[in-house]
Amino acid sequence: MALIISLSFVLPAHDAIAHPHVWVTARSILLFDNEGNLTEVHHYWTFDKAYSAYITTGLDTNRDGILSEEELAPLAEENTVSLVDFGYFTKLKIKGKDQKFNPPKNYKMMMQDGQLVQYFELPLAVPAPAPKIIGFEAYDESFFVSFSLENTDKAVTLTGPIKGCTITISRPKQEDIDALSKYSEDYFANAGMGAQFSNKAVIACP
Template sequence: MASPIARSLASPCAAALALSLGLAAPAQAHPHVWVTSKAEIDYGEGGKVTGIRHAWTFDANYSAFVTQGLDANGDGKLSPDELAGLAAENTTNLAEFAYFTKLKVGGKEQSFGDPTEPRMAMNGDTLTLSFLLPLKSPVAQGRGVAALEVYDPSYFVSFSLSEDADTARLVGAPAGCAATVTRPKAEQPKTADAKPGMSEAFFEALTSASNYGVQFANRIIVACP
């Protein structure tokens, strides 16, 4: 059985789960989970893009909800070892929604292989999930543009890029490559009834094939000389 975080991220339209997330969001609210994200774009031999390393920090209320009962030694702290199983399970279960990640290099959308290096860590009252998402086939960027988008098509999960300096990192990129962060122009509705016609039923009908969430997509654009 999928764990709470897997059910929430990998099954965003489950009404029963939405009710169970009362700790994370008010009833009849959408989205239900808030994530502050960072991304590292990795390059390998020949300047080829090889993968994306994500770091997603969940809101404090949801972090408390999803980690209930995981303090195995009862010391009042959650160690990476205690969170290891949850990290691995949930990273795997995100495959159904393509890890909420879209990468285009030179205008061509890329496919991802199985994620590796899943890890979770508590920092104060927030939980961070990190993992490496490799490309199935590394691709040379050349003078083209690499465009990374992180968003939930159904808007069950709200992603926003961190304001930290290391939000968009390039590792091993050819000399002169630079990353630019682009944030969504659309104002994110805080509740399902923020606009006429936007009931919870409207959101529950959205699927991974929907395009509603793209208006809230965060983008990292990489240009190389």
């Protein structure tokens, strides 16, 4: 992920600061077609203000004090296309099986209240026929980036002709995340660290 990699170049002088280094608040939409098949995941990722300021430095090419979608378009393309190297930071399980994705589409970035928002649509490689139980997570395995689902009833929603589904979200305890500050960077060499602090959604449909 280009913007994550570029940030890592400025970190060595601050090794004492443990993970995570970037915070993302996520809102996701699961899209169903007219036959009830799960076909896509649409993501809205809002980055923390400090990181948003860092990664957009110099992108206001017309110097009007406003970062337009057009000015952010090259960053949006580079960042979204390179998500493949990180599994799109998205885990979707149906009947216990990880689902695969096709490349993202309709991606863009925008600034909202001083924070960078990344939007993209992630199609399933093969639509899932009328799934009854769906497991959904968005996280970075290295925990360099901390993903948290938006603390609203729109954190994970469903779109399409599907009714009667329930969505249950579980989140890690904030005190457990805060406790990580006492560890050095070497502690996070375990590639599976991020999964321990992921936000999880279980969608159950009739």
